[in-house]
Structure formats: structure tokens, C-alpha cells
Amino acid sequence: MKPVFEYTKGMRDQETHYCPGCTHGVAHRLVMEVLSEKEKLGETIGVCPVGCSILAHQYMDVDMIEAAHGRAPAVATGIKRVHPRKLVFTYQGDGDLASIGMGEIVHAAHRGENFCTFFINNAIYGMTGGQMAPTTLIGQKATTAIHGRDSKLTGNPIGMAELLATVEGAVFVERVALNTPAHIRKAKKAIQNAFLVQEKGLGFAFVELLSICPINWGLPPTEAVQWLENNMIPVFPLKSFRFPKEGLE
């Protein structure tokens, strides 16, 4: 008899340290599912950020390294120079990528580095306990913005997909969300396409995944997925921003 559901090959058989309801588990699984379906787990090198997913290497069954805060794209650049035929990806949160690591991500995209970046945008710093991120929404409360983010003081939430879509070397840019089964299916397709871009040597591929952080948002997971739908998607629209002209098939 054919099993209807199996543990994802590529995810190690281990409990995660993530909070209940966190969508890191979903994002991890999608990346590993895509790699295992391609039978590329053994030929992939991943780069973890500083943030909640610093320990992603405990769960993903590929060679992995921890990068200093924000520097994952530079680390991936070095790895790809040594192993140009291996698949290389970075997995980064919004504090890591959009704040301290803004320089590294923009320049990796600008050079058209041939790796993939999976960007988890949950509009808040998770690991350090709920501080304001560059992606925090106007009015959203954070431990460093207790009355809610005020654009006069700290600007507006930054759209990384929009920003990177202006960079020539970023040949694939798409924003997806992890709050509904339909959105998750689209997210998987985007991850598949990002790896295809890399395999074809076309340039830099970027997938922004809108995610929930129930603990630091102060919401139960069921409400958090709704909050993402109602509040984040209007600010961070889900769409394909850049797609290779020559196609991927």
C-alpha cells in the first residue's frame, strides 16, 4: 500500500526549538521538500542567519554554516566561488536581511550571484524578543516601539522584494505568504523556480515569505494567520516581481 503522507525527506527527525504556531517549520519543510524532490540534498550548501533560524542546520539535512548577523549573502558568495556547481542558499529573517544585512543582500543581488535567498518576513525581531524590524507595520507594537511604529520617527516598512526588483542581477523576485494552504502551495512553486534559476545559472533568485510570529505579535496562531492576511498583504502585496525573460521550462 502506498503511504498517503510521509515525513519530509531532508528534514531531520528532530523536534524544533521554534515557538508553537511559528511558520519557520513550514518554510524549512518547503525548502527541503523541493531539494529532496530534485534529489539535490547531497549537493546543496545552506547558510543560516543570526535570528530564530540560526539553528536551522539542526533540522535541515544538508551541509550548513552559520553566518554572522546579516552576512549570509557574503558567506554564500564565498561558498559559491569554491563550489560553483553546488546549489547554495541563504535563509534569513527580516532583522538579519533588511536591517543589518542590507548592504550584503543588495550587492549580492547586484552582482547577480548565482544562489537563492529565502527571506522570512514576519515584521518583527523574533529571537531577541519582539523589537521593531525595518518591516514592522505602521502602528504595529514592538518592544522598541511600544505605542506602535511611527513613520515620522522610523520611516515606513521596507519592501525588500520591491527594492531588489530594481536591481538588474536579481533575475527572480517573488513574494509569497505562509498563512493559508493555497498560499503555501504557491510558496513551494516559487522556491522550486528559485532553485531552477540557480541550476540554469541565470543569476540571483529571491523569495520573500510573509510569515507569522504569534508569540511576539501577542496573538494565537489562528488569529495571527488572519492578521497577516488583513494587515501584511495590503502592505506587502503577493506577486512575482521579476521572472527570467527566457522562461524556466
Added chain:
Amino acid sequence: MTEKKLMKGNEAFGLAAILGGARYYFGYPITPQNEVTEYMSRELPKAGGSFLQAESELAAINMAYGAAAAGGRVFISSSSPGIALMQEGLSGLASIEAPVVVLNVMRGGPGIGNIQPGQADYFQATRGGGNGDYHSVVYAPASIQEAMDMIVEAFEVADRIRNPVMVLADGMLGQMMEPVQLPDKERTFSLEENLKTKPWALTGHHNIRERNVIKSVYLQQDMLEQHVNHLWEKYKKAEKELVDWEEVNLDQAQVVFVSFGTTSRIVKEAMKNLKNIGIETGMIRPKTLWPFPYPAFERLWEGTEAVVSCELSKGQMIQDVALGMAGRIPVSLIHRTGGMLLTPEEITKETIRIIEGGGKHEAGF
């Protein structure tokens, strides 16, 4: 006969790195070391290597971090303010035990300072420089030839002890020209052969081994202490195996100078002047600054009245000299800073004042 060539320091450093097997270089423009970066951009691809101009020194050291973790033989270079930006990466490299050779062509500081030669990065280089408990091995070349030999050696040492190795040159050595003897033939270096010695490297597990994880986070304090203790066992061993210095005329010296790098050559001129007026002097020249040659100081005889640290800083190496002397002989300082150089005449004059003052004197300018 091996080939002899007249070369500019910065270009010779680049050539030595390629001969030493460097195949990955990540650079960012900063004076007075730009010729290293320019040379590598021109010559490294010819050797089958990969050159990349990074967007910042911060990115450059993290690219080096990735390439070293992937098993590459990596060379990076910068000058003082750029090396300051790289400290995050050097601390990380020491923790993940990845080999990288770093060249610092030192200039005047603090801050942006200037582009003249200096030696004021001594503390930063020898004490770690970044956060946490670690050391880099630090070589201090006094000539372009010695720098080339040290750079070639540095790659072997870095691979062997799996740690960053720094070559601490200065703007004078980088900008001047000297004849150098090249090795007989270029070393043939293959990533495949080198990778066989690096089972820890990120290569993809190919479903034939457990995944390799390279990490520097140890959230449990007992695990981090254990990791740091492991690094320290390596450092204790390195202190014995790698320490290196040159001794000049220690058996008869009334005054012993301690000096490293290009400054030691100026001090050697002053030693001739002093001999001409009947003052016997000697020198301890550290070739490694970490590990520092403390054992050399046990060799001084009872006729030595003064030990003088000569350096282009407000007095940084003098702390190690004082540790080496442990109070047995007075320690003095002759120095310039801010990009100013010592002259043999200044050193001669100040040495006489030190002798007249009973061995204790701080020469200020």
C-alpha cells in the same frame, strides 16, 4: 639558479599568496595596499583562481569565511581601518576553525588616520582583535623577501592549525621595491587534493556522509567553555611550535633593542652608529608577534643595562617586552607614531640618553 626579480612589496605579497596556493581572494580598495588587490585581479584568474572585489571589508571577510568553510585556500588583504572592519569575521573564523591568511599593510591611526606606515595595530593583531577568547597567528616581516616566505608558510600553518594567520606588514614594505628570489617553480595546487585534508569542509554530503555543520553558536555555556578550551589547547601548542625570532649580538650587548618589521631595519642602522662610538648593542627581532618570543629574553646576559622597545606606536609591543623581562632589566621606549618614522640619528641620541639615565627613559617626540 632560482629567478631573482625586482618587485614592489604589495605585488610581491600577491605573488607569494598565489605561490602559496591561494585561489580565492576578496578585496576592497584601501591605501596603501591597493596594488595587492590590483595584482590579484590581474594574476589570480591566470592561476585558475577566483578574484572578487567586495562591496566592503565587512563583506570581503565574510566571503573569505564562506570560501574557507567550503574548503578553499583563501587570501585577503587590507590596511588598518579595513582590518578593523574585518574583526567580526576573524573572531568567527577562529571559532569555526577555518584557515584564512590575512595581510595587514598597516597605516597611521587611530580612526581614518593617514596612509603613512605605522605599527599601531599591534594590540589589535596580537590580542585577538574581535570579540571573545581567540588568537590569530601573527607574522612580522622586515623585508619583501621575508614577507613572501612568511606568506607562503602562512597558508601551511593556517591549514594545519585551522585558524586565521595574519601577516603584519606596513605601508613602507608595501610601497617599496626590493630584489626577491622566487621559488624554483610555481607550486601546483589543486583544490581536490587540498579538500582531502579538510573532511570538515562544506562540499555537499552527496548522501555518503553525515551532513557537515559549521557553527560558532553554543547556547549552552558548558559547551562553549569546552569549545574555547579546545581552541586554547591549539594555541598552547602553537606557542611552542610557531614562535620565531632573530637575535643579533645578544652576548655582548650593553643595550638590547626589541623591534619588528621595517622599524627593525632602521634600528640596525642606529646599531652601527652606536658601535662606532663604542656602545655595543644587540637586538631581539620578533618574527612572530603572536606567539611573542618571550623565551628570547631569558637569553640576555648580566652586562645588558637596558632593553629598548622601538616601535611606530605610542608603546604597544613594550607591554610584551616588559612581560618578557619580568622586571630583571629596565625597559624603555623609543617611538614615533601617526605615520612618522624613526631615524637612525634619533634612535642613537635617545639610546645615549637612556644609558645616561640608568636604563630607564621614555623617549617622547
